[in-house]
Amino acid sequence: MPLVARHEIELGSEVLNEHLFRELVAAYLSGASEISIQRRGGLPEAAPAVVQMFLARVGTGTVLEETAGRIVIRDLDAFDDREFSSMVRALGEAVLERLRVAGSDPSAPIPEGQWEADDDLIDHWAWAVHRKVVLHWQAGAIQGQTGEGQVDPIGWLEASRALERIGDHAAAMGVHAARWKATQPPESERALLASFHRQACDYVANSLVL
Structure with missing residues (x-):
């Protein structure tokens, strides 16, 4: 199956953990092969933990890049070829x-x-x-x-x-x-x-x- 374009999540100044988690799930459901999360001024302190919870729930994906202002997730296709x-x-x-x-x-x-x-x-x-x-x-x-x-x-x-x-x-x-x-x-x-x-x-x- 062809890979789709990167899905970018641009967070606002105030964001709840639940909101970020829902954004990640929506990106996964859209078929994204790569998810980028970013926010000007730096990501919320809890963002890495929310990302890890998301990866545990979907059972696939790895963090390719993690900085103060950006996290990139790839390898979300573990189940895409399963019947x-x-x-x-x-x-x-x-x-x-x-x-x-x-x-x-x-x-x-x-x-x-x-x-x-x-x-x-x-x-x-x-x-x-x-x-x-x-x-x-x-x-x-x-x-x-x-x-x-x-x-x-x-x-x-x-x-x-x-x-x-x-x-x-x-x-x-x-x-x-x-x-x-x-x-x-x-x-x-x-x-x-x-x-x-x-x-x-x-x-x-x-x-x-x-």
Whole structure:
């Protein structure tokens, strides 16, 4: 796939860490092969840490240059040649694991940081799928069949977004499960919910052939 032009992020005098992180993600999703961050008068003190957090979340990229006023990131293409089916399957596995944990015994403590780690993994694969769809679009391949099971890349993007929503639902369910159990609901309600949850997990697993 052809490389795209450098994506430049020009920061203003006041910028929040969250804003810089979102700018980096947007640049990655755009298919950028190189990201340059700069600000007159010097970058914010937290900028290098935000960059490292971004690189950890996307799982690819290296810092080519780092000075007081500029940071350049390259090598963001680690997953660009991976098949859509492989990436969506990895995303589905992460979502399914999250769904299963969310429906486990709510009285059992969930290890600290597990929800955050699961979130990172889900974002990692969802962003990789989005980026590859954009690269296909830029290459003019979006209008034709890709040869990968004759499936339009937009279909893979829609699948990844649906899986993201399931992951978000699992997070909400996991957070509120313990509170719901504390209300001591009737056993019939608990059994009905558990049955529905098992069916949902089975449906996701069967859809992904897991």
